[in-house]
Amino acid sequence: MNTTGSSIERPGVPVATPTIEHDLSLRDLNSFGLPAVARTLARVTNEADVRRLLADPRCGAAPKLVLGGGSNLVFSRDPQAVVLKVEVMGRRLVAERPEAWIVELGAGESWHEVVAWTLGQGWPGLENLALIPGTVGAAPVQNIGAYGLELADRFESLDAVDLVTGRTVTLDARACAFGYRDSIFKRDAREGGLAGKSLITRVRLRLPRPWQPVLGYLDLERRMAETGQAAPDARTIFEWVCAIRRAKLPDPAQIGNAGSFFKNPIVSAEQCRDIIGRDPEIVHYPMPDGRMKLAAGWLIDACGWKGKSVGRAGVYERQALVLVNRGGATGAEVVTLARAIQESVYGRFGIRLEPEPVIV
Ligand SMILES: Cc1cc2nc3c(=O)[nH]c(=O)nc-3n(C[C@H](O)[C@H](O)[C@H](O)COP(=O)(O)OP(=O)(O)OC[C@H]3O[C@@H](n4cnc5c(N)ncnc54)[C@H](O)[C@@H]3O)c2cc1C
Structure with a gap:
């Protein structure tokens, strides 16, 4: 149901509020393809739209959820808040x-x-x-x-x-x-x-200006070695990055996902030495402050999760850091899977993985 362009009284002229929709499915508005329904969704195209909504007695005081492309959100249930879909262009x-x-x-x-x-x-x-x-x-x-x-x-x-x-x-x-x-x-x-x-x-x-390439990442160094291009231009780096990502990550248009599901945990150098003592192959990167960043995907893979499923939510076969919707999954199934992974990583390594997407 749409209540497009309804107006509210302001001193002077009546002004149209942004488009407001009710009981709108969010399945196509989140890259995981999770089912959820927005009781109220308003499309915001400029700052004045936001101010008009705040002045609107139907949504002004209600909690708000800001929605962009929905690629870093997990809808574990229907949002109770008024959803503000950001459509400011330019x-x-x-x-x-x-x-x-x-x-x-x-x-x-x-x-x-x-x-x-x-x-x-x-x-x-x-x-x-x-x-x-x-x-x-x-x-x-x-x-x-x-x-x-x-x-x-x-x-x-x-x-x-x-x-x-x-x-x-x-x-x-x-x-x-x-x-x-x-x-x-x-x-x-x-x-x-x-x-x-x-x-x-x-x-x-x-x-x-002048442009300086950023080439320190292992996958890009590999491309340079493979192609023999020691000084790639920005367009070449763009194409390399697109090709590497397409090979590694599932396309949300084919398999619902929100990219990396967990942040790479950061531990002290001492904690890292401890883990290396037990698991010498652990993938880790030194941080400028002396701490170590561990590859969360490696930790999840080491716990045997790659390719596994809980209900219709699963761990991507090619990258254990990515959780996927195997078809018809609910947000609750994704959250259950994520918790099970967190527990087994904590049980084996003593490290608490923190989700990267926002759980609604
Ligand atoms: C296949 C895949 C690969 C990905 N790869 C990466 C990657 O390499 N690096 C990376 O960092 N991320 C990655 N992501 C995560 C995601 O793409 C980014 O976090 C992206 O910035 C989310 O944008 P969005 O518009 O979809 O945000 P949404 O999912 O709509 O929102 C995410 C959060 O931002 C808030 N928000 C959104 N818009 C606004 C706004 N205008 N004002 C205030 N708050 C706002 C929302 O309320 C929510 O809390 C990946 C995701 C997928 C699906």
């Missing part, structure tokens, strides 16, 4: 400085299309982040990262609307408090965070 170059191009993007733009667009415009720098599903507005939420690069490395600032006051704020990188798959937008209010409290409308990225 791409433009806002500054051309000697040291960088600054581009501004609407939060509803497709991340991958933006990566391809910037390359096409002659503003490289995002190629390592090609083919990450989802929207621009969600990219800062978990500080997306891949192939040796994180959003934080290319971030300038963003605009977000406070979902209580309706005020727009501009935040720089420091205010976003980026971490590994983390930012102020993923932390809840008890930790001083903004999870569920604001809706990002625009993101500005800084693409450094």
Whole structure:
């Protein structure tokens, strides 16, 4: 049922509220393909839409769930909150400085299309982040990262609307408090965070000049060795990243999934030495602060989970870090599988795996 363009009274002229839909299936709006129904869903195309919704007596005071492309969410049940589907569009170059191009993007733009667009415009720098599903507005939420690069490395600032006051704020990188798959937008209010409290409308990225390739990642080093290209250009890196990802990760259009289901755990050097003593092959990477990042996929595989299923939710055959919908899975089945994996990894290694997607 749609109540499109209903109006609310404001001083002066009546103004149309954004499109509001009721009892809408979210199955096609999440990359896992999980069943869930939004009691109320509003499509937001600009900041004024958010403010009008906040002033609307039907949704103003209700809890809100911000939805982008649904590629980092697990619907374990129907959301009780009003769902705000972000559809703010727009791409433009806002500054051309000697040291960088600054581009501004609407939060509803497709991340991958933006990566391809910037390359096409002659503003490289995002190629390592090609083919990450989802929207621009969600990219800062978990500080997306891949192939040796994180959003934080290319971030300038963003605009977000406070979902209580309706005020727009501009935040720089420091205010976003980026971490590994983390930012102020993923932390809840008890930790001083903004999870569920604001809706990002625009993101500005800084693409450094002159362009420098980021080639430290093992898979890219392998490609360089295989092809004999010691100095690939940005377009080549973009194509390599797309090809590597297509070979490794299931396409959500074919098999429902949310990418990596767990964060790679970070442990002290001492804890890592302990584990290496018992499991010498464990895959680990040193961090700049002396701690060690362990490959969560390796830990899950070592516990024998690759290819296994619980109900209709399963562990992807080619990458144990990815949980998949084998057809008709519910969010509850995915969560049950995730818990069983967490328990066995904890039982064997004493490490608690933390989910990367947001569980609703
Ligand atoms: C096959 C596959 C591969 C993936 N590979 C990677 C990878 O390499 N690296 C990586 O980091 N991630 C990866 N992901 C995860 C996912 O693509 C990213 O986290 C992406 O940024 C999520 O975007 P989205 O628009 O789908 O967000 P959603 O799933 O819609 O939302 C995710 C979270 O962000 C919040 N949110 C969304 N939009 C906004 C907004 N405008 N304002 C405020 N909050 C918002 C939501 O409330 C929710 O909490 C992968 C996922 C899949 C399915």
